[in-house]
Amino acid sequence: MTTASCKTLPTERALRLPAARQRLDELRQQISIRIAQHSTGLQITSWFSEQVDDLLNQLWNGILTEYPTEFRAELSSAIALIAVGGTGRGDLAPYSDIDLLIVHRTAGGERWHEFAAQFVRDCWDAGLKLGHSTRSIPDAIRMARDDTQFATSLLEARLLVGHKPLFDDLMRKFQWNVVRGRLHTILSSSIAERDKEQAAHGATxxxxxxxxxxxxxxxxxxxxxxxxxxxxxxxxxxxxxxxxxxxxxxxxxxxxxxxxxxxxxxxxxxxxxxxxxxxxxxxxxxxxxxxxxxxxxxxxxxxxxxxxxxxxxxxxxxxxxxxxxxxxLPSRWQDVLWRPVVTHRVDTIYRISPDQIDVPRRFRNQLASLEDLLRLYWSAAMYKVPFADDLEEFVSTRTRELPETLTVEAGRIFLDILSRSRCVSRILRSMYRTGVLELVLPCFRHVRCLLQFNQYHHFTVDEHTLRAIEAAESFAELQSPLGEAFREIRHRDVLFLALLLHDAGKGYEEDHSEVGRRLAIEAAQRFRMASYHRDTVVFLVHKHLMMAHLAFRRDTTDPDVLLRFTHDVGTVDRLRMLYVLTAADITGVGPGVWNEWKAELLDNLFSGAMQALSGNSDMPQMIDLQSRVLSAVVDELSRPTTGEEKERIAKVVKQLFTTLPRHYLQGNSVERISSDLRIVMERRPDEIHISGRYEPETNSVEYRIITRESVAEGCFHKITGALTSQRMEILSAQISTTTEGVIIDSFRVNDIDHSNEVPQFRLDEVCRTIRGVLTGETNVNQLVERRRRMIFSRPLIAGQFSDLPEQVLIDNESSERCTIVDIFAHDRPGLLYSISRQLFELELSIVLAKISTHLDQVVDVFYITDRRHQKINDPERLQKLELLLHECISRVNYG
CATH class of the missing domain: 1.20.120.330 (Nucleotidyltransferases  domain 2)
Incomplete structure (x- = not known):
């Protein structure tokens, strides 16, 4: 039979397809009604799937009516429409793909394809989005053997319409040729596909x-x-x-x-x-x-x-x-034969092999108390092996039968487990899965699956806590100050207990650090800890944000800041623990949150505090730094130098070195300091040096500006305006002014116009723009206004919400000579420019700025003085400053 012999009824199809579309719309509307009537998800998806089945049958049979009687009879024994995947499972959502397989006899395949093609077109015209294929049985079997996704879609296949013996033949051959004898292969492939999918949609x-x-x-x-x-x-x-x-x-x-x-x-x-x-x-x-x-x-x-x-x-x-x-999942025969040979018995009932710990079923009734379960975990920690699969299942069941009473011995065993690094995180994850951890620390039950609704944290509180512990353990391998600090900690059980508790106070009305302090006291009493260890756990939980606050938002080179910090910490041991806890806490927030910049800031604070606690002066380090900078400057100078010339250069370098701010000296490498000093020495009094450098390691650009205050008044806000007008996202800024009025400013930016390496012509373009606003050739306000529509019309990221409030906080206590302004605001292009311009218009100088962006909120900190380089003490002026900055933020966000 040919296509020409088909009886076509265009008028009927023209009526049938709009009716099908209308029916589909009505079904989707009916879902909303059923949801409002509190029908369950299973009830609704099952009902909707049945209705879609009927719709597919109507479309199939509608096409059949367009063919002669003899073709229909032949077709009825040669083709079948099969629901597979989600359609076969019967849990369709309103806009799910309809997964179908059209199977036909090998003979006459071209005619069956023509029929199937018309059916597919009608389905699409009716508003059904198909995921389909048309195959003969041999083709389908070959595909199932080669493609795991296709094979699993057939596991829940259902016949919708067509020749049932054909469907039965397909399923019989599928079972015989694909499933039987290949169970391990199908399961392994399905799990591998699922692992790949999970990796693409989050590891947790x-x-x-x-x-x-x-x-x-x-x-x-x-x-x-x-x-x-x-x-x-x-x-x-x-x-x-x-x-x-x-x-x-x-x-x-x-x-x-x-x-x-x-x-x-x-x-x-x-x-x-x-x-x-x-x-x-x-x-x-x-x-x-x-x-x-x-x-x-x-x-x-x-x-x-x-x-x-x-x-x-x-x-x-x-x-x-x-x-x-x-x-x-079927065990490999090698494992079945190998494990008994290498297994040995411990404490009568434990069976230890290189890859697991197990307890024979006849001995499991001996695991009758929390102490018994903790001893089992202690053995797993000692031998660094996980539980056998069904053993963890048994522990989960047993845990539900036990009280929360913690004996002295149970507490001792738990703390001993925490002291054994390299496997603590794995043991704690198992304890969490089985519920043992919540028997030991009942307060941890509150944070199970607890969400923090902001853009800073990537994970729930429980997952964040466990990841922070994993991060802390990983520090043992680092050849860095952080790694050394972790290795020097003697009482790691105290550190890991503090990490377990540091966010346990989240989800209450009171500040979580205050709630955490009380929970830490209760936990320490529960474990009968010695007073020093108890006080240390309480301190670490209560003050777990202190070190990050100082490192990222305060001038840690200020002796007064260091003095107060070390006074609060008290001992070298606590300092090491707080340092490691802070780094682990930040790392556990999410991918990419911990970076070299934060590591360096924390390292600097840790180093300074360690010197203060040990009573050592940093004068030798400063002398050594000056010596290395001098050598580097001499080496970098292009012209030949005589002994007399070197002495002159040394004198100039030493004099310039004494004028540099301490935060600049501690925040830059020898190479960077020597390069900057060479530029300062060689530049003309009215010259402005500007350079841009792309850094592939961070995929960011550093723009560096060296000039004098007298040459470029209001330098900071003009530079931020220039960068903002060029669509730059300012990631951080270092503002440094020598005691002789030389400005050395550095801005790290993300150039959103270039996703990869930023080309040289772009660097030159931005440098010219900065030079123009500093020399007065370009009015920075007009430049920003010209680009305002482009800059300020960019909406917030879709779905972006934050429960973090916008605030302006003024701190007049932490610094002897500066007023500190902390600004918390939702990120918007041009925010930093608007704030810095407002400060300039108030005739305030920015001595130090710390810029930090957490996805949807920035935390900008400014150390400011008045024109006489004095702290602002007038209450009315401070009140006006706070009011105007609030208005400034509002204008950027909503105006």
């Missing part, structure tokens, strides 16, 4: 903008459990796993509850977007929390309570999927 189920389908603990993990069930039991219903003894009733209930919950979230995400959308963005989190009527309470925002609930479900799914996969 507690990423703060998760993908409901693909992130760890999402729907895809439930699909993996269903595939495992199908391969192991012949049924994709997880109930089959329970009946087979592979899952407990409680686990099945928690899995089904999570499945229903995640489907309900996915439904509302699709409906709100009007398209397929599985990403739970910040804006969607706020909307769903409001729609569900969740109210803020006890220091938690409504959205934080919603996301804590969400993460508890995804944690359940992730843990079940991980355990089931590990438990039921």
């Amino acid at each position: 189920n507690q990423e703060l903008e998760p993908d409901v389908k693909r992130s760890p603990g999402g729907l895809r993990d439930i699909h993996l459990i269903r595939w495992l069930s199908q391969l192991r039991t012949g049924s994709s219903d997880p109930e089959a796993l329970r009946l087979a003894g592979l899952m407990t009733r409680d686990e099945l209930l928690r899995l089904v509850t999570a499945y229903d919950y995640l489907l309900s979230i996915r439904l509302t995400l699709h409906l709100a977007a009007g398209r397929a959308n599985d990403v739970l963005t910040r804006s969607e989190q706020v909307r769903i929390a409001q729609d569900r009527g969740i109210e803020a309470s006890g220091g938690q925002l409504a959205v934080e309570k919603f996301m804590q609930e969400y993460f508890r479900h995804t944690s359940t799914v992730s843990e079940l999927a991980t355990r089931l996969v590990r438990k039921h």
Whole structure:
């Protein structure tokens, strides 16, 4: 039969397809109604899938009516429409892809393809987005053997319409040729595909903008459990796993509850977007929390309570999927033969092999108390091996039967585990999964899956805490001041206990450091700690933000700052612990938050405090630095130098060296200082030196400006204006003025017009712009105004929210000669320029600036003086300063 012999009915199709589109729209509207009527996610997706099945059948049969009777009869025994993937599973969301497989007999394949092609076109015209293929049975089997995703899509295949014997033949051959004898291969490939997908959507189920389908603990993990069930039991219903003894009733209930919950979230995400959308963005989190009527309470925002609930479900799914996969993935025969040979017995009941610790089932009833479980963990720490899979499952079950009472011996064992670095983080993660950690530290239960709704933290509080402990352990391998400090810590149990508790006070109305202080006191009493160790834990938890605050927002070269800091810390041992805790805390926030700049600032503060606590002066270091700078300056000078000339240069260098601010000397390398001094020595009095240098390590550009105050008044705000007008994101700034009025300013920027290396012509262009505003050839205000539409029209990042308030804080106590202004504001292009211009208009000089950006909020700190280089003490002037800076921030954000 040929296409020409087909009876076409264009008028019927013209009526049928709009009706199908209208029907699909009505179905999506009906989903909203059912959600409002509190139908469950499983109920709605199952109902919607049935309705889509009917719609597909109508479209299929509608095309059949366009063909002669004899073709229909032939077709009925030669082709079948099969639902696969999510369509086969029956959990479709409103805008899900419809996964279909059209299978046909090998003979007459061209005609079957013509029919299938028309069906596919009608589906698309009806508004259904297809994921489909048309194959013969041999083609489908070959594809399933080569492609794991295609194979897993067939595990839950259903016949929609067409020849049932053809469908049965496909499934029989699929089982015989693909599944049987290749169970290990399919499972391994499925897990590898899932691992790859998880890596692309976050390494933890507690990423703060998760993908409901693909992130760890999402729907895809439930699909993996269903595939495992199908391969192991012949049924994709997880109930089959329970009946087979592979899952407990409680686990099945928690899995089904999570499945229903995640489907309900996915439904509302699709409906709100009007398209397929599985990403739970910040804006969607706020909307769903409001729609569900969740109210803020006890220091938690409504959205934080919603996301804590969400993460508890995804944690359940992730843990079940991980355990089931590990438990039921077939063991390699080498492992089966090898492990008994290398296993030895410890303490009668433990079996230790190179890759795990286990307890034979007949001895597990001896693990009857928290002490027993902690001894088991202590042995795992001693031998640096994880639990056998089903042993961790047993401990989880046993934990639920135990009280929270902590005996003296149990506390001693736990602290001893914390003292054994290199495996503490792994042991604590296992304790957290099994619930043992919450028996030891009941306060930790509060932070399980606790969200902080801001753009600074990438993870929930519990995940952040565990990552901070992992970071601290990793410092042992560093050949740096941080690594040396970690290795010198004698009581690492105190450090790790403080890390466990440092954010345990989050989620309450009171400041989390104050809550944490009380929790630390309770924990120390619970462990019966000696008074010194108790006081140290309490200090570290209560003051865990102090070192970062000083390093990033204060002039740590100021002797008074160092004096107060060392007085608060008290001992060298506490200093080392606070240093390591601070670095670990920052590292655990998220990828890229810890960087060389922050490391250097913390190193400088640690070094200065260590010198102060040990009673050593830094004078020898300054003399050594001056000597090395002098040698470098002489080496860099291009002209020949005689002995007399060298003496003259040495005299000039030493004189210039004494005029440099201490923060400049401590914040720059010998090479940079010598280069700057050479420029200062060689430049003319009215000359402005400007250079730009791209740094591939940080993918940023440093613009350096050297001139005199008398040449370029208001230098700081003019430079920020010039950089802002060129679409630069200012990452940091170092402002240095010698006692003789020489300005050495450095700005590190991100050039958003160039994603990779910034070309030389761009560096030259920006340098010319800076020179123009400093010489007065270009009016900086007019330059910014000309570019205002481009600069200030850029919206905030989609879905960007923060619970961090905008503030202007004035500190007149921390510095003897400067007033310190801390500005917390949501990041906007031009913010730094507007602030610095306001300070200039108030006739205030910026002595030191520390610029820091945390995604959606900046923390800018300015050390300022009046025109007489004095601190601002007049209360009315301070009040006016605060008011005008608040207005300045508001103008940038909203005007």
